[in-house]
Structure formats: structure tokens, C-alpha cells
Amino acid sequence: MIEVVLNDRSVRKLKRELGASGSKEIGGVLAAEQVGNGRFMVIDLSVQRNGTDSSFIRDPVQHRAFIQAFHERMGHQPGRFNYLGEWHSHPSYTAMPSVEDFDQMQSLVEDEEQMSTFLVLLVLKLDANDQLLGSAYGFRPGQPPVRGRLTSIENGAVREETSPLTRILATTTLPHCVVRLLSRTELSYGEPQCPTPKSDS
Ligand SMILES: [Zn+2]
Numbered sequence: 001m002i003e004v005v006l007n008d009r010s011v012r013k014l015k016r017e018l019g020a021s022g023s024k025e026i027g028g029v030l031a032a033e034q035v036g037n038g039r040f041m042v043i044d045l046s047v048q049r050n051g052t053d054s055s056f057i058r059d060p061v062q063h064r065a066f067i068q069a070f071h072e073r074m075g076h077q078p079g080r081f082n083y084l085g086e087w088h089s090h091p092s093y094t095a096m097p098s099v100e101d102f103d104q105m106q107s108l109v110e111d112e113e114q115m116s117t118f119l120v121l122l123v124l125k126l127d128a129n130d131q132l133l134g135s136a137y138g139f140r141p142g143q144p145p146v147r148g149r150l151t152s153i154e155n156g157a158v159r160e161e162t163s164p165l166t167r168i169l170a171t172t173t174l175p176h177c178v179v180r181l182l183s184r185t186e187l188s189y190g191e192p193q194c195p196t197p198k199s200d201s
Contacts, residue, residue: 002038002148004030004084004120004136010042011132011157017047018089018126025051027088029063030120031070033081040084040120041153044070056088085120085139095125095134095161102137102145109139117141122150123161132158 006014017026028046035041046066048059067083074081086105090096097105101121109119117140124134136150152158 002040002120002136002138002146003036004032004122004148004150005035005039005041006132006150006152006158007041007043008152008154008157010045011152011154013045013047014124014132015126015130017049018091018124018132019130021049021051021089021091023053023091024049025054025056025089025091027051027056027058027086029058029066030084030087030122031067031081032084033074034079038148042084042122043074043081045087051088053092058086058088083116085116085122087122087124090123090125093125095123097121097123097135097137097145105137105139105145110141120148121145124158127159133161134158135161 026047026049028048030042031044031046032040032042046063048056048062051057070081070083071078086108088101090098101123105119105121108114109116119139121137121139122134124132127133132152134150136148137145138148139145150158150160
């Protein structure tokens with residue numbers, strides 16, 4: 001089982017940005033600390049604001065720079081602090097990944113050019129009361145996506161979206177796994193538990 005925990009800063013930032021972007025999709029990358037086996041705390045996240053009402057296309061250059069700055073801020077401890085994955089908003093749809101979202105994340109985690117063997121996708125929105133609503137999924141090469149828990153440090157600051165998809169996928173579990181990313185010199189979250197790690201070479 002994976003759990004993605006939002007810290008207070010991330011909650012504030014998400015609520016502010018989602019409120020300001022209205023019906024436009026926005027998104028970015030997640031910078032996280034591994035705080036337990038399969039448990040990740042989102043410390044910060046980047047925000048790219050040029051989506052449309054129904055799509056969001058990530059800008060890899062912008063996000064790479066953000067993660068690089070995060071590594072510098074955290075003193076280059078990629079085993080503890082690292083890129084965790086992606087997030088985007090669904091202001092007009094349920095806060096669950098679309099079929100295209102699942103396909104894109106699967107392609108991303110299987111892309112030989114990137115270093116992760118485990119990625120998370122958060123899909124988020126504000127509910128009718130301007131509270132955070134979302135879902136978290138974990139992706140690994142060659143495996144179906146798995147729903148994780150989405151929680152916050154501040155009790156109740158994020159609520160989990162529910163849908164039939166949840167019940168189908170919630171029966172599987174995702175072992176704690178590696179995040180290797182962005183730079184071949186920077187290794188990542190606890191490698192040995194990963195049954196099918198990608199090669200560095
Ligand atoms: Zn989406």
C-alpha cells in the first residue's frame with residue numbers, strides 16, 4: 001500500500017492555485033520526502049498554469065529545474081528527498097485519472113529516458129466547499145496502476161475522491177519501490193525492494 005501525505009504548505013499552495021485557475025487545468029511535479037515504507041510526504045510541488053478546460057500538457061524542462069532546485073534545497077539526499085511524480089487538476093471532472101492519464105503515466109514510468117521505477121499521479125480539484133478533493137495512484141513498469149491513500153498532515157485537509165474504479169483497483173497493493181529520476185548521478189528511494197528495477201546503464 002502506498003500513502004501520499006500532503007504537508008500544510010502543499011495544501012495551502014494547491015488550494016490557492018486551484019482557486020485561482022478556475023476551470024483551467026493546471027499541474028506540475030511532486031517533490032517528496034520518503035517518511036516510511038511506501039509512505040511519501042509531499043514537501044513542495046511545481047505549478048504550471050497554461051492548461052485548457054480539458055487538458056494539461058506538462059513542460060519537462062520547467063519541472064526538471066524545479067526538482068533540481070529541490071535537491072539543492074534538501075542538500076542532495078535523493079534517497080530521502082526526491083521527485084515522486086506528477087499532479088494535475090480536473091476542475092470540470094471527477095478527481096480521478098482519465099484513461100489518457102493512466103496511459104500517459106504508464107508511458108512515463110516505462111520511458112527508458114527517465115529514471116523512476118515508481119511514480120505517483122495525484123488528480124485534484126476543489127469541491128463545492130472549496131476543499132481539496134483528490135486521488136493518488138502508483139505506477140510501475142509492466143504493472144497495472146494501483147490506488148493509494150491520499151491524506152494530509154492537517155486532519156481532513158484533503159478528501160479522497162470515490163468512484164467505481166476505486167473499488168476495482170483498491171484490492172491490489174503496491175510494494176514500496178524506487179524512485180530514480182532526472183539525473184543519472186542521483187539515485188533514489190530504497191532500491192532493494194523493487195522486483196524489476198530499471199538498469200542505470
Ligand atoms: Zn487528467
